[in-house]
Amino acid sequence: MSNEHLKKVDTHFAFGKNWASYSKLIDEPQIEQAKKGLLKLIPAEEFEGRSFLDIGCGSGLHALAAARLGAGRIVGVDIDPDSVNTAKNVLSSRNLETPWLIENTSVFDLDPKVLGTFDIVYSWGVLHHTGSMWEAVNKAAAMVAPNGLLALALYRTTYMDAFWKFEKRLYSGAPIFVQKFLKSGYVGAFRLASLIRGGEDFQTYVANYKSSRGMDFDHDVHDWLGGYPYETTLAAEVDRRMIDLGFKAERIFARSKTSGILGSGCDEYVYRLQK
Numbered sequence: 001m002s003n004e005h006l007k008k009v010d011t012h013f014a015f016g017k018n019w020a021s022y023s024k025l026i027d028e029p030q031i032e033q034a035k036k037g038l039l040k041l042i043p044a045e046e047f048e049g050r051s052f053l054d055i056g057c058g059s060g061l062h063a064l065a066a067a068r069l070g071a072g073r074i075v076g077v078d079i080d081p082d083s084v085n086t087a088k089n090v091l092s093s094r095n096l097e098t099p100w101l102i103e104n105t106s107v108f109d110l111d112p113k114v115l116g117t118f119d120i121v122y123s124w125g126v127l128h129h130t131g132s133m134w135e136a137v138n139k140a141a142a143m144v145a146p147n148g149l150l151a152l153a154l155y156r157t158t159y160m161d162a163f164w165k166f167e168k169r170l171y172s173g174a175p176i177f178v179q180k181f182l183k184s185g186y187v188g189a190f191r192l193a194s195l196i197r198g199g200e201d202f203q204t205y206v207a208n209y210k211s212s213r214g215m216d217f218d219h220d221v222h223d224w225l226g227g228y229p230y231e232t233t234l235a236a237e238v239d240r241r242m243i244d245l246g247f248k249a250e251r252i253f254a255r256s257k258t259s260g261i262l263g264s265g266c267d268e269y270v271y272r273l274q275k
Contacts, residue, residue, distance in 0.1 A: 006131040007106040009080050013129070013172040013226040016082025019059040022219045023086045026061055034065035041151045041251065041270050042120060047071050050119035055107050055140055056126030060087025066120070067091075067098040074100035075115060077107070107136045110143055117145035124153040125266050131229040134241065141245045144273045150247060152269045157232040158260020168228035179226070186225060190262055224263050238269055247271035 005011055038047075047069040054063045057076030067074050074091075078084050084104045091100055107123075107130055121144050127136040137152070144150050158164070171182055194202045209217040235254035242249070254267035 003108050003132055003135065007079065007108055011131065011229075012079065013168070013228050014080070014082070015058065015129070015223065015227075016078070016080030016084075016086065018219055018222055018226075019080075020082050020086045022216070023059045023061075023090055025216060026059065026090060030061060031065055031068065034061045035069060037124075038062060038065055038069060038122075040253075041268060042149060044069060046120065046149065051075075051116075051145070053077070053115070053118040053121045053143055055110070055121065055123035055143075056083075056129075057087045057102060058083050060090035060102065062122065062124065063087065063100065063102075064091055064094060064096070066122070067094075067096050067100065071098060071120070074098055075118070076100070076102045077105040077110065078102075079104070079106045107139050108132075110139050112143055115143070117148065118143055119145050119148045120151065121148065122151045124151070124268075125155075127152065128155045128231045128233075129227055129229055133231040133233070137241065138245065141242070141247065141273075144247075146273060146275050148273050149250065150242075150269075150271045150273070152238075152271075153266035154238065154269070155230070155232040155264045156255060156258060156267050157234050158258050158264045160260035161230075161232055161264075164260065164264065165228075165230045168226060168230045172226045172228040179222075183221060183225060186221060186262075190221075193262060232264060235267060235269075238267075242269070242271045246274050248274050 047066060049070065049072040051073040052066040052071040054076040057063050057078050060076060063074050063076045076087050078087065081104055084102055087102045091102065121140055123140050127133050127140065130136040141150055171179055191202045194205060206217045234257060235252055239249060248271060250270040250272050252269050
């Protein structure tokens, strides 16, 4: 079956507009948070002089963070032209000495014969939105150089997956006033859950919110509610598929299947190519 329709930006939620809005907030604290997110997955010495491919580069924040960590070559790709323009603006405004390239390219069009292979291939919270997650994982894996690293974050399977798939499809195609209505309902439910659980109050939580992807609470909620296409998985399935592709786990941050009443978190995986 052809995947040409999956390469069209209008079959996906408008992540690029969300990243463009968020990029206005990017400053040193956000860059430092992005660096911490990368270092949680990959030791600092792995970046020094290495090539770095960011698949679904969004705002360009993590490509920028990789450059700050000493990467020797940066390439970012994204299907959304708004993301591409935003990432270019974010990187060019920092006067980086590291060579970098941002391209409007689908993961399904990635070819190591064109871009080469990379010491680090990074794709955080992206491949589950492509409409063909495992094909996208295979494409990302093919871009890893021998002994290189593949770092992924993929949505964890929940008991509410069917509901969230329906909600995301509705939200992503809805007019703005409907999105605002759905968003206010979700935030209200989140606020109620925070109250029931006790501990930190909702306003404090929002004020101190730090996303692993670098976003603030408001942009992250919009991203979650609209993230369509939507697929999920669990660690055992990821591990089986990665072993079949010749990779070995370096570190995994994953939990078991959860309720998913307020959403699904991302599990994080780092694998090294064994050849």
